[in-house]
Amino acid sequence: MIQRTLFRAARPLSRVPPTASPAFRPVVPRLATATPRRFYADAAAKEAGTETSPEASAQSAEETLGLKKALEAKTKECMELKDKYLRAIADYRNLQDRTKREAQAAKDFALQKFARDLLSSLDNLEAGLTSVPTTKLASHDAAPVEEIHADLVNLHKGLQLTEKVLLDTLKRHGVSRFDPAAEGVKFDPNRHEAVFHTPVKDKEDGVVFHTQQKGYLLNGRVLRAAQVGVVKNP
Template identity: 60%
Template sequence: MFRRQLLRQSRTISESVTAVSRVRQSPFHSATFISPRPATSPYLSSRLGRRWQSTESENNSGEQPAASTQETKPVDAKEDPVKQELEKYKKEVVDLKDKYLRAVADYRNLQDRTKREMESARQFALQRFATDLLDSVDNLDRALSSVPQSAPGESAGAGESNKDLVNLISGLKMTEEILMNTLKKHGLERYDPLEGGGRKFDPNTDEATFFTKVEGKEDGEIFFTQSKGYKLNGRILRAAKVGVVKNS
């Protein structure tokens, strides 16, 4: 009885050992355990791949403009100072040109003004001297005007006694003529409003000393010259003093 039990146990042990050895010799014994994954179809995997590639390309295409703008910004930043400097120089050139033209115009105006002043100074340098000389010329003219128009010898009686007087009057006339010609060379001229038959009163050239009624003459007409007038290079040095008709 006891032997039978031992025999059974030994058989059981041998069978278990044989089973273990078979399991070790099996090709599936060394395989590692892989966690089960959900099975995906090839069509779904290809769509997922394409979608991933398309989103990546979109991301890349979206990033390129940003990169380009980032690249152009430094270029613009470099060009702006150059343009600003160029505009600054252009404004300076325009400003300097304007100042140059103004300076040239001022210089030419100064030349013209200086030339006119020099010419005026040359023409009217004798103004004060001529003004002081007018009284002497007037006295000489009055002295000759007091002599009768007829020959001095005839009025006083012909004779050797009046010869000196005739020579004196002739000498005074020659002196006056030479003096007036000399003054005329320097621009000083004498005028008489009654020369040429008379004329109307002109306040620009005449000075009315008195008014009176005169028959046969119109109002404002000059009928008497008290003192002759003088011009220096066309400018009135002294107005003629005259008497004017006023009948009304």
């Protein structure tokens, strides 16, 4: 009973009358709208206390200049290395081409010494064929019977066949014979050897009119120059 009485007596004190003064109402403070501020690099640096000094600017410029010089040096070094690389490639290709040409030349002219040694035999064979008079090689109707020698005719034909076979064999290996007088060409010091000069009528000056010894070529290269007589009119 006593507790209930005390509780009822204290209940009006905890209530706020509806007609209470506005002073007792809670006041909610309003936040003022802040004006936006713009920060710049210089202002930020000044506020932060990190403003760039002239010494730091000079040091940065010096570092930039050093990096630029280093870049230029590396660029120059790269250009030099590229030039050396291209030159090395060109030298290697030239070496390949030269080696190929030398190998081909060695193949083409491997028989040069051997072919030159055979030329004397060909000359002797040709001289033997031209030493026989044509009257002794004529048919029975064109010459007297007593002047015709059948054995000599057969021997001459055999030598002609031997010469033809030998020349054909050499030709298959690049050796060919040429007669400047028969071709009617002018004197060429690279292919001909002038033995004598003489005036000849109805012939142009400098033309080969006589072949004393025929020449030979090996794959286009002069194996032996032809000995010739050249026209030299006054």
